[in-house]
Amino acid sequence: MREDVSLATVAARAGVSVSTVSRIVNGQTRRASPATVARVRDAIEAVGYRPNPVGRALQRGQSQLVAMIAANLDNPAMATIASSTETALREAGYVMILCDTHDRAELQDEYLFAMRAQMVRGYVLVAAVPSPGLSELSTSGAPTVFVNRRNPSGSGPFVGIDDAAAGAAVADYFADLGRRVPAVVFPRLSSSASRDRVSGFLARLRERGWSDEAIVRADGEGRSHLQVGYDAGARIFDGRDRPDAILCVSDQIAYGVNRRALECGLKIPGDCELVSIDGTPLNKWVAPWLKSIEIPYAVYGAEIVSGLQLIWRGEPFGERLLPCKFG
Amino acid sequence: MREDVSLATVAARAGVSVSTVSRIVNGQTRRASPATVARVRDAIEAVGYRPNPVGRALQRGQSQLVAMIAANLDNPAMATIASSTETALREAGYVMILCDTHDRAELQDEYLFAMRAQMVRGYVLVAAVPSPGLSELSTSGAPTVFVNRRNPSGSGPFVGIDDAAAGAAVADYFADLGRRVPAVVFPRLSSSASRDRVSGFLARLRERGWSDEAIVRADGEGRSHLQVGYDAGARIFDGRDRPDAILCVSDQIAYGVNRRALECGLKIPGDCELVSIDGTPLNKWVAPWLKSIEIPYAVYGAEIVSGLQLIWRGEPFGERLLPCKFG
DNA sequence: ACATCTTTGGCAAACGTTTGCCAATCTGTC
């Protein structure tokens, strides 16, 4: 309907100046008499005024936009994070811009630049990759929350899980189950999350009596975790020491490993127990053979946004490790 | 680095006025002497000037933002559409805002309003739902592309597949295979896409000799297609006429049906052929038992953006039906 | 009656950009 309702429209109708309306819109009711406030409020209602975010952003030097820069939207886990964050941001009155870096540093930098130009109010970096622009961002002090992977260039607010503990929990599970030849599969392009999961797993196994050589480690190349699992699976299942329990650091890796296992004629979980860390809801529909540490991605959004709000208020926000369920 | 490089910075350095720089930035080189142009270009380079999209949007009454309003990001198909669209938009110099409506009309309207306030340059509606705001949008003539589901309130540019043909292809497949009791599963909350797929399937079966009563139809309630399939599966497999071939209008429905089939002790595809329409890449990893009409979601982005560009240039763009592969 | 303080509200600048219009300078022609 009204395309052009601005402060001026309201001001004209209420017979006051633009400044007065602006102040009232922003809650400074003390700067006007109650009568004026009422008159202005009526006018706002009557013409259906809504503040223009663009004008506001220009003046304030800051928009209501929050940039989510994610490594790969095709990964259901990230899609869930994006979705829950978007919901939480909307409820808090912000608007999310979504950028998919395909895990590539130069794209990440391109987005970082573009987002600064948009005067975004904050950054949510899901599985960030090291890059020049990112170091610059960290030193600039812009409000930033890292998700899943910690800041690869320095420290910074973090939302995720206790990755080492998750790895250790799987180690305990395998040990308690009486498995003898544990293995772990992870991407060669390693992130803090992968590293911590693997090292937590290895450390606990060591505590429980395994020697380092007794644990099969297999990585896979490339950005697709599905392919990583499939490739690593080939080497694992062809090797002499065929494992009877495998930790996959992500669901998608487990999908790849499982497919290779089927091709090798193995029964999962009969011949080999498979456990992954992610536990996306799709698992119980299409991969009931997969046990998982369930990461509560659906609540990430709320945590991320409350972290951002803390940062905006100048309060400290170090990290938030969310509890996982083993299901 | 430079936080505050504006036209004024460049102008000062090049010793010209802001207007001159603005014109040169926008390619109007005829309004300045070659010498001036060179000097300004050098200055732009030197200070690393990048136009501020906010100032520009305010002046032009239109931003570089494009709103994607999607029904449910947790659905991998939509995530792929979002991802490919985002890539195509970035390559064309635009920035995508992502909104997840969770298939709810009131949220869709909230977003439609918010996006108009952001002066977005266009709208991409993935699986739009009927709503007052949407009818208003259609009549307003704002650049809009509908994806997957046609405009529920009127007509409008559309990117998708030939849904009826896809349904018919599955019917032919079942018939050629010699299956006797075909079934179709679809969500009760129906969209143009679901409806056309189902009716194309039924029509072709009729042509090939089936009577309407001989075809099992089952729908399921709710927004989760997984649940839709699971619930409909219960009724299908408990019925007397157990089908030997089922068309599921989406992958997720097939996942749900399959799970129910397993629980009923059926073998897929031995006891019952399952075919879905979607064919997301995940299928071959986690659901190799599922045959699909493969919708090329990964190329939707390019089609959507070229459609938008046509509309922006004032050229006509009716619909673009992409070819599918049966795999 | 005067000084002082508070209330109420407007003016105008600023954010960064674009663009219509006007002014100065240059080129060429008569």
Next chain:
DNA sequence: GACAGATTGGCAAACGTTTGCCAAAGATGT
């Protein structure tokens, strides 16, 4: 040497908002 026309570039307004500052009142105290 004067005039038309083209070239080159700046001024200023506009987009919608926020906010420092000032001014006109009214309220209070002496």
